[in-house]
Amino acid sequence: EPEVTQTPSHQVTQMGQEVILRCVPISNHLYFYWYRQILGQKVEFLVSFYNNEISEKSEIFDDQFSVERPDGSNFTLKIRSTKLEDSAMYFCASTSRNYGYTFGSGTRLTVV
Amino acid sequence: AQSVTQPDIHITVSEGASLELRCNYSYGATPYLFWYVQSPGQGLQLLLKYFSGDTLVQGIKGFEAEFKRSQSSFNLRKPSVHWSDAAEYFCAVALMEYGNKLVFGAGTILRVKS
Numbered sequence: 001e002p003e004v005t006q007t008p009s010h011q012v013t014q015m016g017q018e019v020i021l022r023c024v025p026i027s028n029h030l031y032f033y034w035y036r037q038i039l040g041q042k043v044e045f046l047v048s049f050y051n052n053e054i055s056e057k058s059e060i061f062d063d064q065f066s067v068e069r070p071d072g073s074n075f076t077l078k079i080r081s082t083k084l085e086d087s088a089m090y091f092c093a094s095t096s097r098n099y100g101y102t103f104g105s106g107t108r109l110t111v112v
Numbered sequence: 113a114q115s116v117t118q119p120d121i122h123i124t125v126s127e128g129a130s131l132e133l134r135c136n137y138s139y140g141a142t143p144y145l146f147w148y149v150q151s152p153g154q155g156l157q158l159l160l161k162y163f164s165g166d167t168l169v170q171g172i173k174g175f176e177a178e179f180k181r182s183q184s185s186f187n188l189r190k191p192s193v194h195w196s197d198a199a200e201y202f203c204a205v206a207l208m209e210y211g212n213k214l215v216f217g218a219g220t221i222l223r224v225k226s
Contacts, residue, residue, distance in 0.1 A: 031211040043216040105155035
């Protein structure tokens with residue numbers, strides 16, 4: 001069964017550093033998403049991406065965040081200057097027309 | 113405002129007992145409906161989804177869910193719980209248009225006692 005792949009699985013970074021989280025969505029899916037889950041909390045929508053541009057973003061997705069599809073397969077989330085409160089599990093997802101939202105296994109980001 | 117409510121933060125059931133996890137939504141129209149399961153430190157696995165048609169939906173791992181339009185509910189059920197079902201369960205909804213984001217409920221943590 002096709003999978004969404006996320007790398008790395010864990011990342012520890014110093015406050016103020018930039019991080020890039022990587023995702024490979026399912027190849028025939030057209031919409032891609034990033035979600036965040038702070039430990040013990042609900043899964044929160046960050047941004048959706050379609051046709052090489054952002055289609056929707058939440059209020060969490062401020063100027064510190066950006067997304068990119070640098071080639072035909074990767075989908076990245078960049079956090080420019082990390083803060084302690086950015087520590088969370090970040091999930092990538094993609095969807096097909098039959099509404100199969102498939103999630104990756106996540107990247108656990110720890111900001112120290 | 114659009115919202116998804118899972119009123120039970122924690123539920124504890126005995127192994128072999130039946131289970132029902134509640135989910136209510138508040139949307140202008142009937143959305144697409146989903147249940148996901150998450151084991152500690154793991155990703156989100158889709159249990160089942162409802163788009164239209166038969167209001168009783170069968171999923172993986174012996175789970176089913178029933179859509180009730182009159183109650184704006186999509187409750188998850190399992191007739192006999194196994195210890196391996198202990199996890200966190202999330203209800204999620206998306207407006208009926210391709211590409212709309214999923215909105216998640218706060219989750220229900222299921223504990224199974226032997």
